[in-house]
Amino acid sequence: MVASPPDASPSIHVRGAGPTGSLLALALAHQGQRVLLQDPLTAPELQSRSRAYAITHSSRRLLQRLELWTPLGDALVPFTRLDLRDAGSGGSVLFGQQDLRRKNRRHQAIGWILDHRSLMRLLLSRLEQSPHVTLGLGRDQDPMTREPAAFVVAADGPSSPTRQSLGIDVFQHPYRQGCLTAKVILRGVAPGGAYELFRPEGPLAVLPMADGSYQVVWSAPMQHCLDRADLADGAFLDALATVLPEGVEPDLLLDRPAAFPQTWMLARSLRQGPAVLVGEAGHRCHPVGGQGLNLCWRDVETLTDLVASQGIGPRTAARYSRRRWPDLLMVGLATDALVRLFSNRHPLLVAFRQLLLPCLALSSPLRRLCLSAMTDGPLRVGRPLPD
Numbered sequence: 001m002v003a004s005p006p007d008a009s010p011s012i013h014v015r016g017a018g019p020t021g022s023l024l025a026l027a028l029a030h031q032g033q034r035v036l037l038q039d040p041l042t043a044p045e046l047q048s049r050s051r052a053y054a055i056t057h058s059s060r061r062l063l064q065r066l067e068l069w070t071p072l073g074d075a076l077v078p079f080t081r082l083d084l085r086d087a088g089s090g091g092s093v094l095f096g097q098q099d100l101r102r103k104n105r106r107h108q109a110i111g112w113i114l115d116h117r118s119l120m121r122l123l124l125s126r127l128e129q130s131p132h133v134t135l136g137l138g139r140d141q142d143p144m145t146r147e148p149a150a151f152v153v154a155a156d157g158p159s160s161p162t163r164q165s166l167g168i169d170v171f172q173h174p175y176r177q178g179c180l181t182a183k184v185i186l187r188g189v190a191p192g193g194a195y196e197l198f199r200p201e202g203p204l205a206v207l208p209m210a211d212g213s214y215q216v217v218w219s220a221p222m223q224h225c226l227d228r229a230d231l232a233d234g235a236f237l238d239a240l241a242t243v244l245p246e247g248v249e250p251d252l253l254l255d256r257p258a259a260f261p262q263t264w265m266l267a268r269s270l271r272q273g274p275a276v277l278v279g280e281a282g283h284r285c286h287p288v289g290g291q292g293l294n295l296c297w298r299d300v301e302t303l304t305d306l307v308a309s310q311g312i313g314p315r316t317a318a319r320y321s322r323r324r325w326p327d328l329l330m331v332g333l334a335t336d337a338l339v340r341l342f343s344n345r346h347p348l349l350v351a352f353r354q355l356l357l358p359c360l361a362l363s364s365p366l367r368r369l370c371l372s373a374m375t376d377g378p379l380r381v382g383r384p385l386p387d
C-alpha cells in the first residue's frame with residue numbers, strides 16, 4: 001500500500017456510497033489514493049435495503065483481493081446446484097459444481113447469495129477505519145472538498161445526477177416486465193439449491209439466504225407485480241405456491257413484497273474528461289441470471305487496475321470506458337435475449353427451447369461454457385482465469 005498524508009485534500013471524489021461506490025472507494029484507498037466518498041444517505045440508511053445479491057466468481061476474486069471475503073463469512077450463502085426450468089417447453093437443466101471451470105471448482109459453490117445489510121455494514125466500517133477515505137454521508141454533511149478533485153467517479157445509481165450534469169446520453173429499453181422481490185420461508189428446496197424458472201410471463205429466481213429463508217425475484221408484467229405486491233400475506237403465498245416447482249411450498253412471508261420497473265440501460269460513453277461512470281450510474285440490465293452487481297463490481301476491478309497502473313486523469317478515464325463497454329454490451333444483449341427467448345409462448349421459440357434445453361442437459365462442455373460466461377463474464381470465456 002502506498003502511504004499518503006491523510007490530511008491532504010482527496011484527489012478522487014466518488015459520488016454515491018451504494019455497493020459500487022463504497023467498494024470502489026475502499027479499493028482505491030487500498031492503493032493509497034485519497035478518496036472523498038459522498039452520499040446524501042446516512043450510514044444507517046445505506047444499510048437499510050432489504051435485498052440480496054447473487055455473487056459470482058468474478059466478484060469473489062475481487063472481494064478476496066480486498067480482504068473482504070473471509071470477514072463476510074456466514075453472510076455468504078453458497079449454492080451448489082442451479083436448477084433451470086422452462087415452464088413453456090417443459091425442459092430443465094441442472095448446473096452443478098462440475099460445470100465450473102477448474103480454478104473456480106475448488107471454491108465449492110456455483111455462486112453465493114449475499115445480504116445487502118451485511119455487505120454494507122462491513123464496507124462502511126472498513127471505510128470509517130481507513131485514513132485515506134473522507135466520508136461525507138447524509139444530507140447535512142459538508143462534503144469537505146478544499147479543492148476540486150482531480151478525478152470524479154459517478155457511482156450515484158441509475159438516475160445519476162452526475163451523469164446528467166456531464167451530459168452523457170444513455171441507450172434505454174424499458175421492459176414491459178417489472179420485478180417483484182420478497183423474502184419467504186420455503187419447504188422442500190434441496191440443500192444448496194437455487195432456481196431460475198422461466199415462465200411465459202417472465203423469469204422467477206429463488207435464492208437461498210443466510211437465515212434459512214429465500215429471496216424470490218419474480219418478473220412479470222408490471223401491473224401483475226403491483227397487484228401481487230398489494231395482496232394480503234396469505235393470498236400472496238397462495239399465488240407464489242402456483243408458480244414454484246413441484247414439491248416446493250411457501251410457508252411464511254417475512255417482508256412486504258416490493259415491485260420495481262425493469263430497464264436495460266447503457267450509457268453511450270462511461271467517461272467525460274477526467275470523470276467516469278461506474279455501476280448503475282452507467283448501466284442496468286434485466287435481473288435474469290443475477291448479473292447486476294457483478295457487472296458493477298467488474299467496473300470497480302477495471303478502474304482500480306487502471307488507476308494502479310497509470311494514475312488518474314482523462315487517459316485513464318478513456319481506457320476505462322473502452323475496456324468496460326464490450327462486457328456491458330454483451331451481458332446486456334445476453335440477458336435481453338434470454339428474456340425474449342423464454343418469456344413467451346411463440347410456437348417457433350417453444351420448439352427451439354425444446355431442442356436447446358435437452359442439448360444443454362446432455363452436454364457438459366455447453367453447460368461449462370454458459371456457466372463460465374455467467375460467472376466470470378463473457379470476455380473471460382476461453383481465457384486463463386486469474387488466481
Ligand SMILES: Cc1cc2nc3c(=O)[nH]c(=O)nc-3n(C[C@H](O)[C@H](O)[C@H](O)COP(=O)(O)OP(=O)(O)OC[C@H]3O[C@@H](n4cnc5c(N)ncnc54)[C@H](O)[C@@H]3O)c2cc1C
Nearest residue numbers: 015016018019020039053054156157161260279280292293
Ligand atoms: C428490485 C431489485 C432487485 C435486484 N436484485 C439483484 C440481485 O438479485 N442481484 C444483483 O446482483 N443485483 C440486483 N439488483 C441490482 C442491484 O441492486 C444493483 O446492481 C446495485 O444496487 C447497484 O449498486 P450501485 O452502487 O451502482 O447503485 P445504487 O445501489 O443505486 O447506489 C447509488 C447511491 O448513489 C447515491 N446518490 C444518489 N444521488 C447522489 C448524488 N447526487 N450524490 C451522491 N450520491 C448520490 C444514492 O443515495 C445511493 O446510495 C436489483 C435491483 C433491484 C431494483
